[in-house]
Amino acid sequence: MFAREQAFFSAARTSTGVLGALLLVIVTGVGQAAPAGQTLRHDTALSYRIDGVLFQRAYPGPALTVQELLDVSLTAQGDGLATTRSPAPQLVLPFVLANAGNGQERFRLFVSDASGDFPLDNAELYLESNGQPGLQLGAGGDTLYVPDAGDPELAPGETLSLYVVADVPDGLAGGVETSLTLWALPETVVLQAGVSQPWSDPLPDAGTLYAGQGDPDESGEPTDAIVGAAFGGSSPAASASFDVLVQGPVLELDKTVHAIADPDGGQAVITGSLVDYRIDARIHGEAPLSNFVLSDDLPPYLALVEDSIVLLHAPDHGEGAQFESFTPSAVDFDADTRQLRVQIGAVDPGHSFRLEYRARID
Amino acid sequence: MQRKSSLSFWLTAPLLWLVALPALAQIALESQVQKVEHIEHDDGQVETRLVDADSVVPGDELRYTISFRNEGDEPIDPNSIVITDPLPRATRYIDGTAFGAGARVTYSVDRGQSFADPEALYVESNGTRRQATPEDYTAIRWEFEPGLEPGEASHVSFNVQLR
Structure with a gap:
C-alpha cells in the first residue's frame, strides 16, 4: 500500500x-x-x-x-431585445456562441420558429466568417449556416458571432412582440442523445457520460465526454432568445408662449394683449402614426385670432431641425368646446411638427 | 600515520552504510485523490461526499490525501518532518482546506522557491504588488512539530478545484 x-x-x-x-x-x-x-x-x-x-x-x-466536458454558452446581444418597425426586411439578431467546455468540439445550431404575437419570416442563420464585425451579406460576406456540414468547430474558450436574419411582416400594430430562440448543442450530444429538436426533445442531464467520445489523452486513447451544466434547468445556457418588439409611436409634446404684446407696446399680460403660442410635436419610436391630429384647448379668456394658425414641418428632431411650411389636411376651431384641431395624417417616426397660433386676452 | 588513517576509513565505510541502510525505508508514504461532491438536500443541509476520482472535468473539486507511516525501528526526530506538495497543474487551491495535525502550514506563490504564511505572501499583478490570494498559491508545505515513533502514522490533505 x-x-x-x-x-x-x-x-x-x-x-x-x-x-x-x-x-x-x-x-x-x-x-x-x-x-x-x-x-x-x-x-x-x-x-x-x-x-x-x-x-x-x-x-x-x-x-x-482530464475528461472532456461538453459545455456551451450562447448569449443574445443587446440584452436580447430588438425594437423594430413593421414591416422590417432582414432584421438582424446577433448572438455569440462560446465553447465553454475543455475540448475541441463542433456545434449544431437550431433556430426555433418565433413564438408570440407574430411570426418572423424567412429566418436564416449566418456565421461570422469574413473577419468584419457585424453581418455582411453577399460575395465576401459571412457564411450561411448549413446544419451538419457547416457546424462550426471551436477550441475551448473560443467564441463565434452568429446572426439570425428574418423579416418582420407588414401591418403589425405597435406593441406586439414575438420571441425567437437559437440553440447550440455540442455535436457529441446531438449524436449520442439523438437530439433533433432541442426545444422539444429531452436533453441529457448534466453529468451524463458518453464513454470514449471525448478528445484523445496523451497516449492517443479517447477520453470520456461528460455533459456540462449548460443543459440543466428551465433556461439552459445552450439556448438564447431574442424578444422582437414592434415599437409603437411615441409622441413628445412641448407647449410654450414665445411672444406677448400688450396694447401699450409692452409685454404685460393684460386684457387686450396678444399671446403667441407654439406647440412642438416630435414623433419617436419605430411605427408610423396613421392619423395624427394636433389639438389644443383654449381657456375661456382667450380668443383665437383668425388666420394666425401656422403649421411647420421638419423631417428630423433637435435644435438643427429645418422647419418648412406644411399644409394640414384640415384645421378646425370648435367655438363651443374651444378646441383647436389640426389634422396632419400619416407621419413616420423621426419627424417634427410645430403649430403656432395667436390668441387675444379678452 | 596518514596512510593508516586512510586505510581505516575505507575499511569502516561499508560498515557505516550497512548500519544506515535500514533507515532508507523508515517512512512510507502514499498519496490518494478523491472527488469531493457537495449535495444539497431538501432541508438546505449540504452533505459532502468523497467519491472515486475516476472521471474528472473542469470545475470538479478534488481532495488529495498524503498518508505516511514510520515503518522503521527508529523514531523520527521532532521538528524534522516536512511535506511539500506542489499543486497539480491546472488546479486552484481551495482556501482553508489544508489540513495537518500538529503541523505548521505555509504556502508558496513562486513554485516552491519560498514559503510563508498567507498574510506575508505577495504577487506582482499588472505591474502592481498585491497580497496573494489562495488562487495564487502554487505549493503547500507542512512542517511537523512532533516526531514519529516506529509504527506511528499521520496524514495531510488539501482540496483543489480543477480549472
Missing part, C-alpha cells in the same frame, strides 16, 4: 534549500485551464531526520486524466 523509500535520499545538512530545488523540477505549471486529455500529475516531497541525519525524496502520486 505504502510506497517505500528505495533510492532517493540525501544526507544534506539543510533541507528547505535542497527541497526547493527539487520542487522546481516537480512543478510543471499552474494557472491554465485543464484541457481534455491532459494528465493531472501530483508529486509529494518528504524530508525528515533521524538522529539529526536528513533524509528526503520525492514520491510520485496518482495521475488523473
